Amino acid sequence: MIGLNEELKQREAQGKPVRIGLIGTGQMGTDIVAEVSMMKGIDVVITADANLQRAKDAYAIARVEGEVVVVENTKDADIAIAAGKYVAVNDYRILTDVKNIDVVIESTGVPEIGARASLRTVRHGHDLAMMNVETDITVGPLLHWYCLKKGQLYALAAGDEPAACKELYDFADAIGFTIVAAGKGKNNPLDRHASPDDPDVQKEAARRGLSPNMLIEFVDGSKTMIEMAAVSNATGLVPDVRGMHGVETDRDHLHHAFALKEDGGVLNKMGVVDFGVGRVAPGVFLIVRTDHPRLREAMILRNMGNGPYYTLFRPFHLCSIEVPLTCAMLVLRKKANMVPLDRLTSEVFAVSKKNLKSGDVLDAIGGVAYYSLIDTYEAARKENLLPIGLAKGAKVIRDIPMDEPVTLENVEIKPSTVFTLWNLQNEWMASKLTEDELLAKVEMVAD
Numbered sequence: 001m002i003g004l005n006e007e008l009k010q011r012e013a014q015g016k017p018v019r020i021g022l023i024g025t026g027q028m029g030t031d032i033v034a035e036v037s038m039m040k041g042i043d044v045v046i047t048a049d050a051n052l053q054r055a056k057d058a059y060a061i062a063r064v065e066g067e068v069v070v071v072e073n074t075k076d077a078d079i080a081i082a083a084g085k086y087v088a089v090n091d092y093r094i095l096t097d098v099k100n101i102d103v104v105i106e107s108t109g110v111p112e113i114g115a116r117a118s119l120r121t122v123r124h125g126h127d128l129a130m131m132n133v134e135t136d137i138t139v140g141p142l143l144h145w146y147c148l149k150k151g152q153l154y155a156l157a158a159g160d161e162p163a164a165c166k167e168l169y170d171f172a173d174a175i176g177f178t179i180v181a182a183g184k185g186k187n188n189p190l191d192r193h194a195s196p197d198d199p200d201v202q203k204e205a206a207r208r209g210l211s212p213n214m215l216i217e218f219v220d221g222s223k224t225m226i227e228m229a230a231v232s233n234a235t236g237l238v239p240d241v242r243g244m245h246g247v248e249t250d251r252d253h254l255h256h257a258f259a260l261k262e263d264g265g266v267l268n269k270m271g272v273v274d275f276g277v278g279r280v281a282p283g284v285f286l287i288v289r290t291d292h293p294r295l296r297e298a299m300i301l302r303n304m305g306n307g308p309y310y311t312l313f314r315p316f317h318l319c320s321i322e323v324p325l326t327c328a329m330l331v332l333r334k335k336a337n338m339v340p341l342d343r344l345t346s347e348v349f350a351v352s353k354k355n356l357k358s359g360d361v362l363d364a365i366g367g368v369a370y371y372s373l374i375d376t377y378e379a380a381r382k383e384n385l386l387p388i389g390l391a392k393g394a395k396v397i398r399d400i401p402m403d404e405p406v407t408l409e410n411v412e413i414k415p416s417t418v419f420t421l422w423n424l425q426n427e428w429m430a431s432k433l434t435e436d437e438l439l440a441k442v443e444m445v446a447d
Contacts, residue, residue: 001158001325007332008041018042018331019081020324021095021126023117024107025049025058027209028131031320032105034062042324045081045101052090059086074098096120102331105157105323107131110364111138111389115418118143118154119446127153127330131323133162134365137229137348138389138418140340142425146442149435155329155336159322161284162230166338168286168312169235177288180270180309181240181258182231184317185280186224190246192371192403193353194219217366221246222388225348225374226365228273232346232374234338239346240272243373250279255309258287263309273346273374286312343429344377349385349405356400362411364392370406381426384408390419420445 011017018041022029025047036044044064049055052070059068068086071077074097077087081100089095096104096117104121106114106128114135121128128147130136135143136156147154156163161184169182194201196212205215217223225243232238245266247257254276259265267274270289289308290296296307304310329335350362350370362369365388372388380387386394386406394411413419424441427433433441 001329004325004328004332008039008328011041011332018103018328019101020044020327021046021048021098021101021104022058022107023048023092023095023104023113024109024132025054026107026109027214028320029105029107030058030061032107032323033058033064035321036324037062037064039324042328044086046077046087046089046095046098048089048092048095050090052088055088055090059088092117093120096126097124101126103127103129103327105129105131105327106135107320109134111135111392111418112416115139115143115421119146119417119442122147122150122152123446125150125152127155129155129157129323129326129330131157131160131320133160133226133230134389135418136340137226137233137344137346138387139421139425140230140233141342141344142421142428142442144339145342145428146439149439153330153334153336154339155326156230156234156338156340157323158326158337159317159319161227161317162234163322163326163338164284164314164317165231165286166234168284168314169231172286172288172312177290177310178270179235179237180287180289181267181272181274182228182235182237182284182286183254183258183274183276184224184227184284185251185282186218186221186246186275186277187281188215188218190221190277191219192221192351195353195368196366197368213364213366215366220353220366220371222348222365222372224275225372226388228275229346229348229374230340232273233340233344236341236345237271237273238376239374240267240269240274242375242379244274246275246277248278249276251283251285251311251313251315254280254285254313255287255305255311259309265309282317283313283315284317285314288312344425346374347377347380347385348372348374348388349380350388350391351405352400352402355402356396356406358396358399360396362391362394362396362406373405386411387422390416390422417445
């Protein structure tokens with residue numbers, strides 16, 4: 001990000017701001033509009049939300065100066081943007097199809113919408129900043145590949161824990177440290193069976209300006225699994241055990257906790273993703289190791305400890321506030337700050353929160369039906385586990401006891417874009433499709 005401020009100032013002076021289209025104006029999306037209003041050389045020129053009033057309100061809450069108009073088609077949206085107006089729409093397809101934007105932020109958190117909006121964004125020649133981590137951990141490798149095939153860029157957005165972890169990872173990897181563990185602090189007490197129907201949860205959610213479902217994503221651990229899967233899929237680091245360890249610790253003792261077992265820690269191997277519970281949040285961390293005697297002496301002189309394990313700690317992640325920097329990098333430098341590898345390393349799957357009966361329909365992440373756990377992609381596929389990105393709307397066809405992983409054999413999944421892409425991605429990863437065959441099939445889905 002070094003020097004990006006000066007590049008944005010140049011765009012401001014040239015009267016050519018980076019133009020953002022934002023899909024999803026919930027809490028995070030509205031924060032993005034507010035943050036961009038304080039920046040130079042960048043602007044959110046169109047917002048889309050199924051709740052049109054929320055798309056309009058994002059500008060008002062952000063105190064954006066200028067006329068906000070509602071349009072019902074792409075042509076009128078382009079005319080309004082060209083005239084210097086701000087646009088609000090209730091259909092993401094209007095936004096993806098406009099010409100007068102440079103980059104799209106997908107911020108809905110809904111895998112199906114994320115998949116559809118991503119395909120349409122890329123086909124209309126826009127770069128994609130993916131804030132929808134739920135979509136990324138499901139079909140991110142395929143979406144990234146498709147972007148490259150169409151001459152566009154894909155990036156996981158800066159600010160949230162995955163990208164903050166990746167910053168530390170890239171730094172440590174560049175200077176030759178051995179990567180032991182990447183992780184985040186979990187900032188809510190873990191309760192796998194927490195429900196959005198709980199009055200206490202609803203009260204706390206209202207206090208924090210969240211929906212009860214969003215709060216439950218944090219409390220039941222699902223969001224932590226999702227975020228660390230994104231790190232895994234971008235770096236090749238793996239969960240050490242199913243669900244990770246989640247050690248109770250603090251920032252000063254992270255390198256003691258996330259060390260190999262023979263060195264007093266919890267890990268069976270190095271090169272893992274995990275999380276800390278306790279006085280770690282809202283930071284992210286990287287545990288590294290060096291056995292070079294000279295460098296260990298240098299680390300002692302820099303108050304990093306005696307080694308061989310050391311903690312690199314970023315004490316903050318600013319979520320939506322940092323996202324516009326990804327948009328600026330994509331447009332100004334033609335570079336992504338974080339992308340998935342060309343395969344899934346980890347998968348996040350559904351585990352029943354209660355006894356599920358045949359005929360039950362699964363709700364969304366953060367609901368009453370299931371929580372989430374992470375495991376390696378190979379383990380998840382061997383057991384045919386249901387990825388959480390495909391879970392919403394799936395119908396249970398065999399009873400599933402509480403705390404049992406949900407398998408694909410036990411549910412019936414309705415046809416959807418994200419399900420089709422996930423299946424294509426599996427075939428691609430298994431080398432069952434050539435790139436030409438894959439591109440043709442993805443184009444058919446995009447149509």
